[in-house]
Amino acid sequence: MSLSITSPAFKENAALALADVDLQQALTHVERGFIEKRRKAAEALPEFEALRDEARAIKEHTLAHLDLYLEAFEAKAQHAGAEVHFAETAEDARQAVLAICRRAKARTVTKGKSMISEEIGLNDFLEENDIAPVETDLGEYIIQLRGEPPSHIIAPAVHVTRNQVEQEFRRAHAGLDPERDLSEPVSLLAEARAALREKFLAADIGITGANFLIAETGSSVIVTNEGNGDLTQILPRVHIVLASIEKLVPTLEDVSTLLRVLARSATGQDMSVYTTFSTGPRRPGDPDGPEETHIVILDNGRAEMLAGELREMLRCIRCGACMNHCPVYHAIGGHAYGATYVGPMGAVLAPALFGLEKTANLPNASTFCGRCEAVCPVRIPLPKLMRHWREREYERHLKPAAERGGLKFWAFLAKRPGLYRLATRLGLAALSRFGRQDSYASLPFAGGWTRHRDLPAPAAKSFLDQWKASR
Amino acid sequence: MSAASESERRRAAVIGKVRRALADDGNGDARRAAVEERLSRPRPNLVPARGQLTGEARLALFAEMAEKVSASVERVASAEELPEAVASYLRARNLPSELRMGADPRLKALPWDRASHLEIKHGPSDGRDLAAISHAFGGVAETGTLFLLSGQENPTSLNFLPEHHLVVLAAQDIAGDYEALWARLRAAEGDAGLPRTVNLVTGPSRSADIEQTLLLGAHGPRALHILLLGEG
Amino acid sequence: MPPSEVAGQTGKAPRVGLFATCLVDLFRPQTGFAAAKLIEAAGARVEVPERQTCCGQPAYNSGDRADAAAIARQVVAAFEGFDYVVVPSGSCAATISRHYPALLADDPSYAHRARALAEKTFELTAFLYDVMGMREVKASFSGAVTYHDSCSGLRELTVRKQPRALLASVDGLTLKEMKDADVCCGFGGAFCVKYPDVSNAIVAKKVAAIEDSRAETLLAGDIGCLMNMAGKLKREGKNVKARHVAEVLADMGDEPAIGEGQ
Numbered sequence A: 001m002s003l004s005i006t007s008p009a010f011k012e013n014a015a016l017a018l019a020d021v022d023l024q025q026a027l028t029h030v031e032r033g034f035i036e037k038r039r040k041a042a043e044a045l046p047e048f049e050a051l052r053d054e055a056r057a058i059k060e061h062t063l064a065h066l067d068l069y070l071e072a073f074e075a076k077a078q079h080a081g082a083e084v085h086f087a088e089t090a091e092d093a094r095q096a097v098l099a100i101c102r103r104a105k106a107r108t109v110t111k112g113k114s115m116i117s118e119e120i121g122l123n124d125f126l127e128e129n130d131i132a133p134v135e136t137d138l139g140e141y142i143i144q145l146r147g148e149p150p151s152h153i154i155a156p157a158v159h160v161t162r163n164q165v166e167q168e169f170r171r172a173h174a175g176l177d178p179e180r181d182l183s184e185p186v187s188l189l190a191e192a193r194a195a196l197r198e199k200f201l202a203a204d205i206g207i208t209g210a211n212f213l214i215a216e217t218g219s220s221v222i223v224t225n226e227g228n229g230d231l232t233q234i235l236p237r238v239h240i241v242l243a244s245i246e247k248l249v250p251t252l253e254d255v256s257t258l259l260r261v262l263a264r265s266a267t268g269q270d271m272s273v274y275t276t277f278s279t280g281p282r283r284p285g286d287p288d289g290p291e292e293t294h295i296v297i298l299d300n301g302r303a304e305m306l307a308g309e310l311r312e313m314l315r316c317i318r319c320g321a322c323m324n325h326c327p328v329y330h331a332i333g334g335h336a337y338g339a340t341y342v343g344p345m346g347a348v349l350a351p352a353l354f355g356l357e358k359t360a361n362l363p364n365a366s367t368f369c370g371r372c373e374a375v376c377p378v379r380i381p382l383p384k385l386m387r388h389w390r391e392r393e394y395e396r397h398l399k400p401a402a403e404r405g406g407l408k409f410w411a412f413l414a415k416r417p418g419l420y421r422l423a424t425r426l427g428l429a430a431l432s433r434f435g436r437q438d439s440y441a442s443l444p445f446a447g448g449w450t451r452h453r454d455l456p457a458p459a460a461k462s463f464l465d466q467w468k469a470s471r
Numbered sequence B: 001m002s003a004a005s006e007s008e009r010r011r012a013a014v015i016g017k018v019r020r021a022l023a024d025d026g027n028g029d030a031r032r033a034a035v036e037e038r039l040s041r042p043r044p045n046l047v048p049a050r051g052q053l054t055g056e057a058r059l060a061l062f063a064e065m066a067e068k069v070s071a072s073v074e075r076v077a078s079a080e081e082l083p084e085a086v087a088s089y090l091r092a093r094n095l096p097s098e099l100r101m102g103a104d105p106r107l108k109a110l111p112w113d114r115a116s117h118l119e120i121k122h123g124p125s126d127g128r129d130l131a132a133i134s135h136a137f138g139g140v141a142e143t144g145t146l147f148l149l150s151g152q153e154n155p156t157s158l159n160f161l162p163e164h165h166l167v168v169l170a171a172q173d174i175a176g177d178y179e180a181l182w183a184r185l186r187a188a189e190g191d192a193g194l195p196r197t198v199n200l201v202t203g204p205s206r207s208a209d210i211e212q213t214l215l216l217g218a219h220g221p222r223a224l225h226i227l228l229l230g231e232g
Numbered sequence C: 001m002p003p004s005e006v007a008g009q010t011g012k013a014p015r016v017g018l019f020a021t022c023l024v025d026l027f028r029p030q031t032g033f034a035a036a037k038l039i040e041a042a043g044a045r046v047e048v049p050e051r052q053t054c055c056g057q058p059a060y061n062s063g064d065r066a067d068a069a070a071i072a073r074q075v076v077a078a079f080e081g082f083d084y085v086v087v088p089s090g091s092c093a094a095t096i097s098r099h100y101p102a103l104l105a106d107d108p109s110y111a112h113r114a115r116a117l118a119e120k121t122f123e124l125t126a127f128l129y130d131v132m133g134m135r136e137v138k139a140s141f142s143g144a145v146t147y148h149d150s151c152s153g154l155r156e157l158t159v160r161k162q163p164r165a166l167l168a169s170v171d172g173l174t175l176k177e178m179k180d181a182d183v184c185c186g187f188g189g190a191f192c193v194k195y196p197d198v199s200n201a202i203v204a205k206k207v208a209a210i211e212d213s214r215a216e217t218l219l220a221g222d223i224g225c226l227m228n229m230a231g232k233l234k235r236e237g238k239n240v241k242a243r244h245v246a247e248v249l250a251d252m253g254d255e256p257a258i259g260e261g262q
């Protein structure tokens, strides 16, 4: 079982995405909706920028002491009756979940939204082992029916139009009256609610992610709007939390600060509807809640990120603002990235988790416009970290030979001003001899440029030469 | 290798890797002391000005923020009036006169017989209830958020399964910010730590997963009605 | 920096090294002349050191740190003797002022020199407005313009109000803001040739916004972005001219526009 990474085909993926009419229609909602909502929410809270600084500082402090906070969390969670499972790799995490399912003799598992689950390819793995996973977040449910990965970290089905949702429900929901009007989102939601209600009540195990793990109390925290994550964890007998090491936060106060920037950055809400703090299994006498709680804490390459400049990426609280503001994401959506995590945060994280060899396109496919960094609630310098990966790519000779050669030749000249003058003088003269034009619709070696736009012609004589002549 | 020692090995491997990666972050004792200090004396970070209001202004902000997220807020002067307020909420929405509740003594003690025909069911929800009532531990004015605690008397399922969730919140339990309620909760629970589930609820359930169209009542309640009891 | 400190207090005009940028040098000399004219109009003396090629961004953004650092050292050496370094490009100015210090941080003989150079390097309109205290220009231009905020200038150097304030003093000019003026045009240096289809989708949206503004002229502060947008405007047959903002401010707005013959 391995997660399929399609990032090597990023260019082809992107071309398909650009030609996909439904996708392009769906993407307009990202560009308009999220940006405006975040802007309004941020403007309405005078302390927002200061809170971003505090959020950043909390995460920095936690990461710098992460070994100790992990130990503190584990002790508290165990004290509350939870079992904590550390997993070095995706395979460790899958096996840990499977062992729990086997012990509980589970046949069906309901799931709240979890990016870790996507990262480790859990659903396919469970199915291979005859356990039926049911995604319960509406967006996740839609893409599970469609057999797709999420295209956005907080709005997994943002690439799907309402008509496509209707088609999917008609296909998947046996007994759905063909006469029933499902043309509006509200009727689609009602249909999903009814279908999933049964699943919640029947599931043996509920699996959720975690937005935060609190060292002070041993609690895991999920933040949702639908309430599915809560039904997932209170109704079945066993609750499994899938988390990764960087979810740690020291105290309840620290979580409160992070919550103040999370929803505002993500959806523009002041606070998401349900923020749930779960600490161990149900207590003696509790009328409901899980009898067992397991917390799987995944490393999968993150510990190594702590040692260098990539540590900054581990501050990420998965709000999605970076992709919501990314012109590349707006153009192609999330699937083209092909590596679970998408947009600017994915371009930094995916190479660390899945290897640069397969994902080198992602940190390159950015204009470095910097809008992601400008809105990131924990001020992650995303362009700088994408450049980090470009540098590793260059060092490890992973760039295509032609690109590297061209770059080297240019740098050779740029480092030698005298030669550079001479070469540019000759180049401009040669171009003039070709027959001068105001701009070119095509030119040899400039295909990448001229495929979609004209190339304004170079000057007949460089500025430096003209300046010298004029003085 | 046994399962137990295998999981012990993984634990050591993950924490060991983290520790090695942090080798440059300095001296062990100072780091330990910093963590100890932070965990044993939790301190609020920056609290926005709107979280620091008092009195009527705080109450007004709570109601404003809760209504902004589509909760309804009804002020009720005394506990005796609650049963009738509940009954008329149900009547106004053409709901059957049935109500699910846990065993919260504050709710149990109310004069439910004053509201005629109201049928009360106790215990966790079976997923078929239309309406349930809970008592909040507190509220946060900053965002109109309710704090609901699980426990012997408060089934968590009541917060999520019914279509209509009614919540009694004593006005004096409304704090300006989350931090104040965490401090209150620590004091109330002592060494027991947090209850199994602490739900911070801000408005009724919603989803915008289909074309970013915001719809209420995704999996949780379609309606959240807050009965704000007494004076601040 | 307090406006006009150097010019005002010492009574001596500051010496400015004009870093033309490789694109101005090869594609748009009149932007260089316009920049020089404006710097002089603001009360400074301009020199154009011959030992300049490029700021090194192509290497830096392609992951070739060693060559980027070598080029950075060369720029530091060529320009550190000036009172100011002025660049008619937000992205090249940001490379020098925001990135050189990090790039040369581990080089003991250059680290402090890079920091010193960073301190006195400015994007052209920011230099005119913030450093020299220029509030108006002597220029006229008839027609409506729209201004695109190039990403680096905007987000790394907070250049936004300076070009607009100076444009407001140009006789006969009206500014018609386009929607999403602060959104990337899709240029991104090597990005636009490496991922041409994605770049095209982004610049297509930009061109639509430019057209919707109903301005006849597009202005911006970076030749790279301007060539991208001008090339797309031309390919789509749109009748919008593109110019560097310096040209209009320097009263050189009647020369041929970008891609129009020179």
Ligand code: SF4
Residues within 6 Å of the ligand: A315, A316, A317, A318, A319, A320, A321, A322, A323, A345, A372, A375, A376, A377, A378, A379, A380
């Ligand atoms: S990188 Fe920043 S903006 Fe992007 S998801 Fe993470 S926290 Fe949000």
